[in-house]
Amino acid sequence: MSHQIKFIMVGGFLGAGKTTTLGRLAKYYADQGLNVGVVTNDQAADLVDTNALRSQGLHVGEVAGACFCCHFNALMETIEELGSKSKPDVILAEPVGSCTDLVATVIQPIKRLFDAEFTIHPYAVLMKPSHGRKILKNETGSGFSPKAAYILRKQMEEADLILVNRIDELTTEEVDELTGLIDENFPGTPVLRTSALTGEGFEGLVEFLEQEGDFGSKVLDIDYDIYAEGEAELGWLNSSVRLTSETSFSLDQLLLDVITQLQASFKEQGVETAHLKTIGLWEGFFGVANLVSNDSEPKLSLASDCTVNEVDLIVNARVACDPESLTEQVTQVLQNCAKALNANLEIRQTQSFRPGRPVPTHRYAAPQ
Structure with a gap:
């Protein structure tokens, strides 16, 4: 064979x-x-x-x-x-x-x-x-x-x-x-x-x-x-940004701050988190933080253990709310985190939407 x-x-x-x-x-x-x-x-x-x-x-x-x-x-x-x-x-x-x-x-x-x-x-x-x-x-x-x-x-x-x-x-x-x-x-x-x-x-x-x-x-x-x-009840957001600062900062703390502040924002708005992830990448270093529900604790699932002056961040948010509101909340939190670090925030790309109706390429109603 x-x-x-x-x-x-x-x-x-x-x-x-x-x-x-x-x-x-x-x-x-x-x-x-x-x-x-x-x-x-x-x-x-x-x-x-x-x-x-x-x-x-x-x-x-x-x-x-x-x-x-x-x-x-x-x-x-x-x-x-x-x-x-x-x-x-x-x-x-x-x-x-x-x-x-x-x-x-x-x-x-x-x-x-x-x-x-x-x-x-x-x-x-x-x-x-x-x-x-x-x-x-x-x-x-x-x-x-x-x-x-x-x-x-x-x-x-x-x-x-x-x-x-x-x-x-x-x-x-x-x-x-x-x-x-x-x-x-x-x-x-x-x-x-x-x-x-x-x-x-x-x-x-x-x-x-x-x-x-x-x-x-x-x-x-x-x-x-x-x-x-x-x-379609879920708002879906993927955002890519870069933070640049003249002084170094903890990448892992930044990731946790982003997740923690978003959790607080979602709770305040009364919307449930399905999943929230952010990854920080710079020159071979990377860290990941996530949140799986409003009631859970933000977690640093992969620690970078490094300090940086510049980092690329990707935020993925799946939340039971309107995509426009989700974009506003994520943007505001990223701006707050950048301000706290006295860092410049460059938003490179943001997509937010509700998933469309599934239309499978193939569907077999009986198993082979």
Whole structure:
């Protein structure tokens, strides 16, 4: 048989920990001597995830402008480009965190149209504890409407494996509760407890992903009207700026200040954060800070441990509010942070919008 590429897609809601998980998986397979390619996905360019993974020395391609399902041809072209010099042994794919129905629109098309080139491995979906617990318990005040919560439920419904991630942030009782909620809502779906950050439970994940079988076959019964309306509730912003100062400053503190001030602004406006990330890059140094919900703590997920006079910042914000308001809030916080450092702020590019209705390139209603 000719060389076949392992195709591993890891899904989950915005802020579930997909990028950290893929980074750890990429390192594992690279350490096995395999050639690894990573494909990230976003509704717009300037993605923190892409820059963070590339900064770790990984071969990363990006599908921007729409989800994998709507830009399926771009996904396959990106994979081909990653293999232009050396054919990958493994492709790790990270879909947009607000997307679902990926079995019918991504995995099944690969099975049917590119069967000779790929082997499909289990589709793992990370559960985001901060919103997942409230949504699976049908609690009010999850921060999202029932239409947005519908997406998170559908993501887990089509999974071959559900990962309770961020267990390093949870008590044993909280992890047990989440596992019980998954068993109750998605009976028969295997569940693993993991921490993408610390690596706990990672051996079990790798072992599961190495299985062969009829994976990626849970085709959803899905209402695209509800799906589209739920996704459109989120304001989507990607902004790229440069800060320059005559005096040096801590890059990591700047990243945390940006996230902390944005969290305060969103709380004041009464809008829920789905995910907020910022990366600072300068001359080989980089750091990343993020926030996964209004109730969580801002985190420095990757420390740069450096002081700089100049830095390129990328801010990605996914928030349940109007895009124009989101732009105003992010711009104001960046201006405040620059002023506090007596730094010049150059806004290079900002895109803000609500995602459009998903229109898949392919959709197979029955598994092959």
